[in-house]
Amino acid sequence: MLEIQDICRRFTTPDGAVVRALEDVSLTIREHEIISLVGTSGCGKSTLLRLLSGLDHPTEGLVQLDGRTVDKPSPEIGMVFQEPRLLPWLTVTDNVGVALLDTPKTEKAERVAAVLEKVGLTKFADALPRQLSGGMAQRVAIARALVRRPSILLMDEPFSALDSFTKQTLQDHVLDLWRDESFTVVLVTHDLEEAVTLSDRVVVMRGNPGRIDRVVEIDSKRPRDRTSDAVQSLKRDLTAALHLN
Amino acid sequence: MAVLDDIKETIGLRSDHTTGGAASRGSSLLPGRGTLLGFALPLGLVALWQVASATGFADPQLLPAPGEVLGEIVALWQSGDLVEHIAVTMGRVAGGFLWGAVAATVLGILTGTSTWARQFLDPTIQALKAVPSLAWVPLFILWFGIFEDSKLMLIAVGVFFPVYLNLMTAIRDVDRKLIELARVNGLSRWQTVRWVLLPATLPAYVTGLRGGLALGWMFVVAAELMGASEGLGFLMIDGQMTGRPAIIIGALILFAIAGQITDKLLWLATRKPLAWQDTLDSLEGGRNNA
Numbered sequence: 001m002l003e004i005q006d007i008c009r010r011f012t013t014p015d016g017a018v019v020r021a022l023e024d025v026s027l028t029i030r031e032h033e034i035i036s037l038v039g040t041s042g043c044g045k046s047t048l049l050r051l052l053s054g055l056d057h058p059t060e061g062l063v064q065l066d067g068r069t070v071d072k073p074s075p076e077i078g079m080v081f082q083e084p085r086l087l088p089w090l091t092v093t094d095n096v097g098v099a100l101l102d103t104p105k106t107e108k109a110e111r112v113a114a115v116l117e118k119v120g121l122t123k124f125a126d127a128l129p130r131q132l133s134g135g136m137a138q139r140v141a142i143a144r145a146l147v148r149r150p151s152i153l154l155m156d157e158p159f160s161a162l163d164s165f166t167k168q169t170l171q172d173h174v175l176d177l178w179r180d181e182s183f184t185v186v187l188v189t190h191d192l193e194e195a196v197t198l199s200d201r202v203v204v205m206r207g208n209p210g211r212i213d214r215v216v217e218i219d220s221k222r223p224r225d226r227t228s229d230a231v232q233s234l235k236r237d238l239t240a241a242l243h244l245n
Numbered sequence: 246m247a248v249l250d251d252i253k254e255t256i257g258l259r260s261d262h263t264t265g266g267a268a269s270r271g272s273s274l275l276p277g278r279g280t281l282l283g284f285a286l287p288l289g290l291v292a293l294w295q296v297a298s299a300t301g302f303a304d305p306q307l308l309p310a311p312g313e314v315l316g317e318i319v320a321l322w323q324s325g326d327l328v329e330h331i332a333v334t335m336g337r338v339a340g341g342f343l344w345g346a347v348a349a350t351v352l353g354i355l356t357g358t359s360t361w362a363r364q365f366l367d368p369t370i371q372a373l374k375a376v377p378s379l380a381w382v383p384l385f386i387l388w389f390g391i392f393e394d395s396k397l398m399l400i401a402v403g404v405f406f407p408v409y410l411n412l413m414t415a416i417r418d419v420d421r422k423l424i425e426l427a428r429v430n431g432l433s434r435w436q437t438v439r440w441v442l443l444p445a446t447l448p449a450y451v452t453g454l455r456g457g458l459a460l461g462w463m464f465v466v467a468a469e470l471m472g473a474s475e476g477l478g479f480l481m482i483d484g485q486m487t488g489r490p491a492i493i494i495g496a497l498i499l500f501a502i503a504g505q506i507t508d509k510l511l512w513l514a515t516r517k518p519l520a521w522q523d524t525l526d527s528l529e530g531g532r533n534n535a
Contacts, residue, residue, distance in 0.1 A: 055428060073429045085426045089444040089521040098440055099430045128521055144430070 002029040002052065002152055002184065007061035009047055009210075020209030021047045022058070027203065027212060031151075034178065034185040036195035036202045040242060044210020045188045046156055052186060053079050053154050065152065078145030078183075082157045084137035086129040092116065093125045096144045115147045118177065135166035139173070146177065153178075155187045159194065168226070171198060175222060192242075196234045197224050204241050214241065309491045317491040318499070321480075331499065334465055334476040337393070338507070341400025342461045346454060348401070349408035357416025357446075367413070374406050378460075379467055386471075396468035403464035404457035411453025415446035448522060451515045455508055462504045477503075 009022040022044045029035055037045040050056040051063055054073040063070040070077070086095045093112055100108045116122050119139040129137060138158060145153060155174075159167040171194060178185055189195050195202045199218060206213040216238065224231055291311055297303040298310035305313075321327035352370065356363040381402055382395075389395035419442055427437040469478020477496045484492030 053429060055425060073431060075431065079429045081422070081426070083422070085422055087423065087426075087441065087444070089518075090440075098427075098432070101430075101432060101436055101440070130521070148430075 001031055001066060002186075003062075003064045004028070004048075004052070005062045005064065007048075007051065007058045007063070009044070009051060009056070010059045022051075023209035023211055025061075025210070025212055027215075029152075029184060029186060030200075032178075032182055032184055033200045034187065034198050036187045036189055036199040037205060038189060038192060038195050038202055038238065038242070039205035039213075040207055041190070042210075043205040043207035045205050047210065048205075049154050049156050049186065049188050052152070053077055055079075075148040076150055077152045077154060078148055078150035080138075080141050080145050080153065080155045080158045082160055084129070084134075084141040086132075086137055086140055088129050091126050091128060092121060092132070092140050095129065095140055096147050099144045099147050111147055112143075115143045118146070118180075119143045119173070133166075134162055135170055138162065138170060142174065142177070146181070146183075149181075150183055152184045152186065155185065157188055157190065160189070160191065167194075172223065174198075192235045192238045193226060193231070196231050196238065197226055198222070202238060204238065216241075306488075307490060309494070314491045314494045314498070317489070318495040321492075321495070327499075330475055330477050330480050331503065334469065334478065335503065335507075337396055337400060337468065337476065338458075338461045338465050341397045341465070342404050342458055344397060345401035345404025345461070346408050346457060349405045349453070349457070350412060350450075353409045353412030354416065357413040358442075363413070370409065374410075378403050378406075378464065382467070382471060391472050396465070396473070399468045400461050400464045403460040407456035407460060408450070408453040411449045411456070412446065415449030416442065418449075419445045444518070444521075447515070448519055451511070451519065454515075455511055458507055458511060459504065462500065462507075466500065 004025060004027045007022055007025045008020070011019045011021055013019060025044075025048065037048060039045050047056070051058050052070065054063075054070045054077065057071060065074075065076060073079075087098065090098065093116070096112045096115060097108055100111060103111070113122070113125070116125055119142060121136065121139055121143065124132065124136065129140070132140065138161075142158070159170055162170065174185070175198060185198075187195070187198065196218060202216045202218065204213045204216065205211065216234070218234060220230055294303070294308070295311050298305065298308065303310075318327065321330075352366065356367050356370075378399070381399060385395040385398050389398055423441050423445065424437065427441050432440065465476070466478045466481075469476040470482060473479040473482075477499055481493050481496045484490065484496065
């Protein structure tokens with residue numbers, strides 16, 4: 001269980017002004033849940049994700065994972081960024097292996113091979129990043145996050161740079177991985193259809209200062225048909241909610 | 246749908262493979278068509294030169310015929326002097342390059358990784374850079390004498406700046422996002438250097454080394470012109486003093502060849518760790534930069 005307790009995050013700009021990126025944000029994320037953070041740009045959703053990853057620290061409040069405070073990156077928490085962030089000088093295998101540098105060699109090789117199999121990239125294990133398509137590169141990034149067997153997978157607009165076809169394929173793929181493993185997903189997105197198709201709950205955030213505006217529960221079964229009335233009407237509701245901001 | 250996607254991606258990969266194939270073809274050591282093309286201009290110039298000499302257009306006292314220059318080089322070679330001169334000059338370049346490159350690497354890493362060190366050291370180094378390197382000559386001769394030490398020092402100064410500047414800038418320019426990635430994955434400081442910083446800065450560092458080597462060759466001539474009893478630069482002065490332009494031209498050509506060979510060696514040594522680069526050069530077969 002990931003608990004966000006009364007978090008504030010303020011930044012001071014060089015000219016001394018204080019930006020309240022997050023103000024009084026509290027949220028409990030259940031185990032094996034998929035939760036989406038949506039909102040207009042500047043609403044603090046990416047800031048919140050960085051706090052959850054341990055890359056950044058709240059000015060006030062706490063982030064706790066199973067009772068332990070998150071104050072630095074840990075193997076428990078995996079992160080997928082908007083861009084794949086692969087190291088161009090390493091093969092696919094070594095790029096995933098970078099997440100397991102302190103693991104014994106044979107175990108590392110086994111785990112990397114297994115996770116590449118899972119994301120369907122076994123054939124490209126020895127390829128360099130420049131030889132991969134955008135969708136494949138992002139799958140390597142997902143594999144690298146999953147190889148540490150995190151209990152939480154944080155994703156910061158992971159599909160936003162992909163064409164719509166690759167995007168849907170990859171969304172379905174993540175959903176498959178999520179079903180097979182037992183991790184929790186926190187997804188930052190500006191794509192409301194993506195949020196509605198994938199999530200158990202959609203957290204709508206409002207900017208300036210960044211707060212949680214409302215939390216929408218979606219309890220229909222997955223996989224959900226993107227074109228179904230239920231998905232489309234939820235998407236309309238969310239669009240309306242965002243425009244109210 | 247997934248199958249279709251895979252096919253699409255495989256096709257995308259294939260087209261990439263062809264370019265990769267071109268790169269590996271180009272990196273074989275056999276001269277390709279591109280290399281032969283590179284010989285066309287110098288050979289053409291030699292032909293023109295020959296014509297100018299044969300027709301009497303060129304004054305043999307100033308520009309002797311190609312055959313005469315070759316004859317001088319061969320004669321020097323047979324006497325054993327040429328090998329000696331080349332070895333001495335090469336030794337000076339190597340020594341100066343080593344000192345300059347080592348100093349530049351240490352200082353470049355320091356100012357690249359530490360803000361404090363940069364604020365403390367970099368302004369001074371930049372100010373020293375503004376001094377034309379040859380202006381050091383009188384001081385170095387006064388300090389280190391007219392023999393080897395002052396020459397090595399001068400060459401080292403020439404090598405230092407391109408290496409230092411390229412390395413420091415490259416370290417500072419490493420993508421912050423990759424550093425963040427290293428943090429997320431729990432890499433230690435040393436692991437971040439080994440897996441991210443070092444490979445990311447290597448291309449610019451090699452560019453700096455090659456630039457430094459070129460300057461090393463430039464400065465060895467200056468050092469040898471200002472007083473030496475051996476070396477290719479001495480050979481040129483000797484040719485000037487004794488009125489033998491063939492020797493001067495021969496030494497010039499030898500400088501060009503030696504500079505090319507050492508640069509090529511450096512390129513060969515660093516080619517493999519840089520093979521990952523997705524550059525125009527790798528598309529065109531990786532020889533253009535050689």
